[in-house]
Amino acid sequence: MALTTEDIKRIAYLARIEINEQEAASTLTKLSGILGLIEQMQAVDTTGIVPMSHSQELEQRLREDVVTQINQRETFQAIAPLTDSGLYLVPKVIE
Amino acid sequence: MINHSLKQLGQMLASKQISSVELTQAFLKRITQHNPDINAYIALDETITMAQAQAADARIATGNIAPLTGIPFAQKDIFCAKGWKTTCGSKMLANFTAPYDAHVITQFDAVGAVNLGKTNMDEFAMGSSNETSYFGGVKNPWDFDRVPGGSSGGSAAAVAARLCAAATGTDTGGSIRQPASLCGFTGLKPTYGLVSRYGMIAFASSLDQAGPMAKSAEDCALMMNVMAGFDERDSTSLDRPKEDYARGLANMTGEQPLKGLRIGLPKEYFAEGLDAGVAKVVQDAIAEYKKLGATIVDISLPNTQLSIPVYYVLAPAEASSNLSRYDGVRYGYRTEEYDDLMDMYMKSRAEGFGAEVKRRILIGTYVLSAGYYDAYYLKAQQIRRLIAQDFTEAFKQCDVIMGPTAPSTAFKAGEKADDPVAMYLQDVYTIATNLAGLPGMSIPAGFSNGLPVGLQLMGNYFDEARMLDVAHAYQQVTDWHTRMPAGLE
Numbered sequence: 001m002a003l004t005t006e007d008i009k010r011i012a013y014l015a016r017i018e019i020n021e022q023e024a025a026s027t028l029t030k031l032s033g034i035l036g037l038i039e040q041m042q043a044v045d046t047t048g049i050v051p052m053s054h055s056q057e058l059e060q061r062l063r064e065d066v067v068t069q070i071n072q073r074e075t076f077q078a079i080a081p082l083t084d085s086g087l088y089l090v091p092k093v094i095e
Numbered sequence: 096m097i098n099h100s101l102k103q104l105g106q107m108l109a110s111k112q113i114s115s116v117e118l119t120q121a122f123l124k125r126i127t128q129h130n131p132d133i134n135a136y137i138a139l140d141e142t143i144t145m146a147q148a149q150a151a152d153a154r155i156a157t158g159n160i161a162p163l164t165g166i167p168f169a170q171k172d173i174f175c176a177k178g179w180k181t182t183c184g185s186k187m188l189a190n191f192t193a194p195y196d197a198h199v200i201t202q203f204d205a206v207g208a209v210n211l212g213k214t215n216m217d218e219f220a221m222g223s224s225n226e227t228s229y230f231g232g233v234k235n236p237w238d239f240d241r242v243p244g245g246s247s248g249g250s251a252a253a254v255a256a257r258l259c260a261a262a263t264g265t266d267t268g269g270s271i272r273q274p275a276s277l278c279g280f281t282g283l284k285p286t287y288g289l290v291s292r293y294g295m296i297a298f299a300s301s302l303d304q305a306g307p308m309a310k311s312a313e314d315c316a317l318m319m320n321v322m323a324g325f326d327e328r329d330s331t332s333l334d335r336p337k338e339d340y341a342r343g344l345a346n347m348t349g350e351q352p353l354k355g356l357r358i359g360l361p362k363e364y365f366a367e368g369l370d371a372g373v374a375k376v377v378q379d380a381i382a383e384y385k386k387l388g389a390t391i392v393d394i395s396l397p398n399t400q401l402s403i404p405v406y407y408v409l410a411p412a413e414a415s416s417n418l419s420r421y422d423g424v425r426y427g428y429r430t431e432e433y434d435d436l437m438d439m440y441m442k443s444r445a446e447g448f449g450a451e452v453k454r455r456i457l458i459g460t461y462v463l464s465a466g467y468y469d470a471y472y473l474k475a476q477q478i479r480r481l482i483a484q485d486f487t488e489a490f491k492q493c494d495v496i497m498g499p500t501a502p503s504t505a506f507k508a509g510e511k512a513d514d515p516v517a518m519y520l521q522d523v524y525t526i527a528t529n530l531a532g533l534p535g536m537s538i539p540a541g542f543s544n545g546l547p548v549g550l551q552l553m554g555n556y557f558d559e560a561r562m563l564d565v566a567h568a569y570q571q572v573t574d575w576h577t578r579m580p581a582g583l584e
Contacts, residue, residue, distance in 0.1 A: 012457060014460050017445050031461075034519075037519065038458075040404045054331070063327065081428075091438075
């Protein structure tokens with residue numbers, strides 16, 4: 001399936017990555033090449049094959065519901081772009 | 096000393112022939128001398144490093160010495176190390192200082208090993224040449240015009256140029272083995288789940304696996320003894336009894352130590368696309384294995400070619416999900432100016448990620464988007480099973496599979512940088528083992544036009560100890576793994 005620059009812009013929006021016209025055009029060329037490579041898959045008959053999401057057949061482990069970590073708010077917020085009084089600051093989202 | 100094995104260094108430290116401080120200073124001196132040219136390390140902190148060396152010496156003085164105590168290692172910058180800048184090769188994390196240790200780092204610290212610094216890598220481990228790093232490319236120590244491979248290119252150059260005793264790497268589609276091949280040393284990607292991914296910055300979680308990058312199979316075995324092991328903080332960590340990966344090495348002596356070993360040669364790994372010089376070196380190595388007593392079995396892994404398209408659906412899909420965490424809110428890069436929250440996300444991600452990372456996020460977003468999931472993601476997962484089944488069938492006929500690690504020797508910087516598809520084909524022989532979750536190794540097997548060539552070994556699940564034996568047997572009768580680049584002595 002051939003992509004358009006409009007598709008690229010829509011995908012970039014879904015991925016939350018700003019993209020201008022020029023970037024969309026050059027991205028289109030490269031992504032089309034990669035999707036061409038991916039297209040080889042369609043020639044394979046996979047009827048009845050169970051999808052493999054993981055190499056090990058694992059079940060999620062359960063553990064006791066006990067405290068294993070202490071609060072490290074100051075350490076973790078020390079590396080945040082913008083904080084105040086223990087809160088992460090972002091632009092206002094509710095008027 | 097720079098060419099000594101980990102075992103030799105351990106003996107020298109234990110017998111006080113040398114101190115950890117002296118050994119560490121020797122490597123730091125080499126780093127000061129050569130790193131400005133090679134760019135293998137992107138974070139150095141002499142204060143932390145020397146404090147670790149002093150602590151190791153104090154520990155050795157009490158007689159409490161483990162096999163790697165006091166030995167200086169390089170750590171790929173994908174591993175969080177408390178107090179260290181941990182960037183994953185990205186502008187997004189250029190100012191990120193890790194607030195905690197990855198399991199791998201904890202394991203090295205626990206035995207008293209020394210961290211020399213963090214090594215350069217392709218941004219978020221996405222690349223096969225180290226050219227996608229925000230911190231610049233890395234020179235291949237064998238030829239400064241060429242790339243070291245990737246994504247663990249900094250660790251690779253550090254091992255090859257002897258700027259560390261050994262290094263760690265991670266391998267999602269070949270990122271330990273391909274650079275090991277291009278830089279001429281021994282690298283092992285273990286069975287998925289053996290080494291904890293805790294604190295290892297995620298790329299494609301169902302494929303990512305950490306492993307050792309070192310001069311020899313013996314060194315890799317000693318590192319595996321430290322790196323592997325159950326960790327409840329990684330939900331896919333495997334709870335298995337602890338193994339000694341070096342247990343069989345001493346038996347690899349005598350005329351035919353590999354008598355009875357069946358080596359499978361997949362015809363697809365010797366087909367079109369393989370450089371003739373590389374093929375010759377690999378064939379010679381296989382002839383050497385026959386002399387060691389092994390028998391050769393012709394096998395087929397019919398879905399080999401499909402591993403690339405499958406990988407370039409699954410890995411970007413997982414990456415697009417994993418990298419959604421970089422939003423400029425809790426850590427990492429935030430754009431300077433923005434109007435609202437959406438604008439802040441969009442600009443922070445546009446400015447913080449490099450071109451290749453963005454491409455992969457976009458592919459991943461596309462293949463997972465409404466209406467395309469079945470045609471791409473589900474289809475890729477189905478073919479992934481076919482690829483894994485190829486190996487199950489093959490291992491009924493042989494004990495270990497051998498072939499080339501990479502289709503060519505190291506290529507020139509810039510040669511493939513603008514052609515993602517050509518770059519992706521570098522991993523044609525390594526990706527399938529990641530998809531299947533199997534262990535893979537690359538060992539130095541010779542040279543083609545003066546550049547190193549790696550022989551790849553692929554084993555069945557949890558067969559690392561045997562693979563290390565098989566590699567060690569070869570390294571007892573050849574000296575390719577002892578060669579080092581000219582001009583760096």
